[in-house]
Amino acid sequence: MGKRKSTKEDLKRILELLDMEYGRDDKCYLSYEKPYELLFATIMSAQCTDERVNRVTEKLFKKYDSLEAFAKAELKEFERDIHSVGFYHMKAVHIIEAARVLMTEYGGEVPSDIDELTKLPGVGRKTANVVRGHIFGIPSIVVDTHVKRTAFRLGLTDEKDPVRVEFDLMKKLPEDHWTLINLQLISLGRQICHSQKPACEGCFLAGVCKRRL
Secondary structure: OOOOOOOHHHHHHHHHHHHHHHOOOOOOOOOOOOHHHHHHHHHHOOOOOHHHHHHHHHHHHHHOOOHHHHHOOOHHHHHHHOHHHOOHHHHHHHHHHHHHHHHHHOOOOOOOOHHHHOOOOOOOHHHHHHHHHHHOOOOOOOOOHHHHHHHHHHOOOOOOOHHHHHHHHHHHOOHHHHHHHHHHHHHHHHHOOOOOOOOOOOOOOOOOOOOOO
16 A cells, blocks of 8 residues: 555544543553662563563562662573563663663662663664653653554654654654553554454544554
C-alpha cells in the first residue's frame, strides 16, 4: 500500500481514541523500586518479555540489594541469575559494568541527561528514555518494536529506524503525549496490532488508521 499519512485531524482523533481506550495513567510494566533497578530491568528487557524480566528481577533485586552488590557481582554467577532473559552474557557484562560506572563516576546516582545515560554500557536511547520518563518525569518517547510498528501503520511516521521514529514523533505529537504514547502504542501492539496478523476488524482505531501493512 502507499504511504498514506495521518492528517492533523487524524492525529488529534488517534490521540483521543488512545486516551479513551487506555487512559492517561503513567504506568510501567517493569517492576522496580530504585532508579538503578529500572535501568537494569530495561537492559534485560531487550528481546525479552516484561513478564519474564519481572520474574527474574523478583529474586535478583533481593540477592543484589544495592548498587554496590551489582558492581561486585561475579560474572558467571550473574549470568546464571539472569540466564532466562536471553542474551544473558552481554546483558550481564553491561549491567555489572554500568553499576561500576554509576558507582565511580556518578556517585551511585542514575543521571537524567540522555547523553550521560547513553554513555553507560548497554544503554541506548530506548533504555535511556524509559528511565527519563519513569524516574525523572521527563517527557520521552520510547521506540520499541510495538511503537515502531503501530506508529508506521497508523501513518504517524514514514520512518523505520527507531531513532528517526523517535524524533519524528517528537515533532508531531504534543509533549504531554510523549510518555503516554509509549504505553498506549505498546498496549495496542500487544493486544490488537500484532506483527503478523493485526486484528484490524473491530479495532477502535479502524476509522483513522492508514493500515500501512
